[in-house]
Amino acid sequence: MLSFEAKYRQEAMAVPARASFGLLKIWIGRFYLGFWGVVALVFGVLGSGVWFWQVLFVDPNRTNNPLLNFIRGQIAPPPPSVGLAITFDPNKGFWWLFVVFCATVTFFAWMMRQIDISRLLKIGYQVPIAFGAVLSSWVTIQIVRPILLGSWSEGFPLGVIAHLDWLSAFGYRYYNFFYNPFHAIGITLLFGSAFVLSLHGATILSAARKKSEGVTEANVNRFYWDFFGYSIGEIGIHRLAFWAAVMCVLMSNLCFVLSGTVVQDWSAFWDFWNYAPWWRGFGYN
Amino acid sequence: MATEVYRESFERRTKTVRYLRFLEGLADTQVGPIYLGMWGALAFFSYLLCVFITAIGFGEQVGYNPIRFLRELPVLTLYPPPPSAGLRMAPLQEGGYWQLATLFLSLTLVFWTIRIWTRAVANGLRPMVPIAFSAALFLYAAIYIIHPIWVNSWNEAPPHGLRGILLWTNHFSVKYGNFYYNPFHMVSIFALLGSTVILAMHGATILATLSYGAHREIDEIEDSDEGTHRAQLLWRWVMGFNATAYSIHQWALGFATLVAVAGAIGVLLSGPAEPDWFQWGCRADIVPGLQKACEP
């Protein structure tokens, strides 16, 4: 327990943990438990247990020759012939459905747990909101999009390298994902996030190490005014951080869910530009 | 002493300050004063030259027709010299524009880094921002300069243009097998996504604890207050681990720097050290499935 923690635990006991229905408001070591903690624990252990068991000890070829290599291993989604059926055939992706279900429940429970703890600490809900963005990404790619396309086989395989292969094949299936404008916005925000993170981390460290010399927030503001004419301020930088990261994920949702449903060919998508009506007046048809 | 001189000129220039009212309640509103200085001027003119050369190169391709320029802007590209030119200076239309533009772009980035350095020191800060920026500069140098020189051809460097940079990213990956199998690329992407996660976590935590003043980070590092306590307890209770107001920024800087450094190493090893990352993956036994594609 941290030196100041007892006071806050005491305070938290007086706050109703509504998201958890007031159940299991206890701490186990450092962790807060709560109803959703139990749910997350049960499904998380179940899901990752099945994943490790499948990946390490079950050979995809059923030749009793397990890989014992969790980087190579994978749980493949059901084949296209299964469609949206819930199969119980372990050779046809039952364990994929099982692990995806467990993971979805775990992620949801984790978010509810964050809501709970935010309530107990009397702080805002930004952390569960940000986590909800990531959850929405998982749900979009593994559940919503496969349902829209009518086949679980559209989901990605659960494996370390296997999902990279899937990502590569996915991008090239729709011709070239670099031409997907939402992918472009998402990547811009992704690199932007790393850039903002680097600037913010470096700024605070550079000021904190000079605190003894009387450096304050004003120095930082001065530095940024000098640097590029604008200092966003200590609240603004966190607001920018939050929205850059969340929008990055939401844009990636969009770029996935539009591929194959609405747009089949992201490079031909741009043909509209060459033949847009506004060029007509200038002699282009 | 230098600080005093700077301070005086700042006060003279405060008249140039403007305020963006629409940002009220979201972020600070003051814009300016921006500092020029020698390094700033050098960076500015160098960048101006880079833009000018690029504009000439593009303009030549579209016959200096502004409408055609706008229409073709997404696909207009200044390509580096062809492979036959090696590392020599090429005629302007066959990569010379690219060479000049890249030269001035590189100079701009160097001047810009020096400028940040001098500004940080003049404002009493440690030069951590320019150090972090130089990691990105290293990635830039690896892609545009070191790798092409190593393989003896400017043609391996990215072209300049909206589509050109994407084409390069794509083709570099395809030429060297598959970049997803490049372990340094894996680390870089891990750090990139990790950066976004850390950014979201940190931003959300501070926004959630605004009412307790956790955003006053420089003070909180010295003497943590209720806001920081609540923020720390949030993560401790959620996942059993928490950073402090100081260490979260170390995590931040470390992850963001790793993106560029690991990426640069990945680029540098492609070609001279490993021409086909997929085959590397085969040798390292990380290719999923039956590995049938590994066979010749």
Add this chain to the structure above:
Amino acid sequence: MSFENDPAPPGAVAVYDERQRQILRGELVGLVAMTILALGGVIALSMALADWRGFQGWRAESTYNYAGVQQIDFVAYMNRQKQPIAQPSAEALQAYNRWQQQNPQTVNVQVLNQYLGPQYNTTSKVFEYMSKYFTPGVGQSCEYCHNLENFAAYDKPQKTVAKAMLIMQFELQNKWISSIPRPEGQPLYQLQCATCHYGKAQFWNTDQKNNPTIENLAMFGIAGGGNPTQYDMKHYGITLNGKPPASYEIVDDKLLAARPDAQGNVNYFQVTATKDTPPGLNDTYRNQAAMYHMNTALAVGCDFCHYGGYFKSYVLEDGTFKWPKSQARHMIGMVQDIAINWFPQMPKADPARGDLAQPNCWMCHRGNVVPPGAFTPGEGEVPQKVSDPQIKPLVDLPVPAPKLPSQ
């Protein structure tokens, strides 16, 4: 050294107040919305469980639907393009009837007899073949090529051209289409006039190609991702008589120069580097321009032919052989053959018109995996190999050894 004497700028966010707390409460709405989005997936899942098992999904239109390839037949394709399907005119039919009565046995029918066998020795049989394939294929009635008074005469240049084209059709069929590597059960298609012509007698020449109006671009197929600039064309070698083609093309000097080695291996496109690959990305740019062309021409993604993890490979990670990749390689060989051996020596009906444009995938495929103008041959319509064709290839271009699944 500090600046604490500086006045706080107006409008700066310095302290957190009650109004901010209300804004934050508003952000809770975002959380609820995202939760609903997540739950929506679960609700849709239960709907799927109820009775969506036959649901095929909302996919963009393509003849390749990831469950397999569909073939659109020629008539359906022409109807979709709102193009009429030509019939022999009444006048021509009358003339044919007269001719048939005068000459029940064929007069001077050389090519059909040579390739399809002696059963094409009656005029009615030849008429059957002509009206089935030629008329709808090139969209013209008999009198376009024939002198209606004397069907055997060669007094119209169109007939000379048509004869040369027919020889090319049979030769290409024998050399390339019949030998295409294909899995068991996949039908063997046949080249016909319609496979390239799609109901237009003149459709593929450099005049149209160098005049990129919308109609002409549509005719030649528009590559996605924005058309290349003149600069790309100049420096990346994808040129057509020194002028940029309307879209990314597949035939360039490097493709024309590629030849199979003694083992029948050929590298039409360099994709993945090896230790000996010279530096530079130009080959990769060129390669991908051609690949985009194939994407557009067949309306498939790269994964139709390739293993997304490793483009070089002919098999997926689980060893599934990628027949389309093997077939595409074979077809590129045919395009090369057409460009080198056939188009340069084709006679021209109208000397004022431009040369034939370079062949490419779009010419026949038109956005389909199986060209709608390809036919399954009827009885007696499969050409035989002929030892001395009337038009000979200019260059001896061997067929590369087909890539087949290894056992």
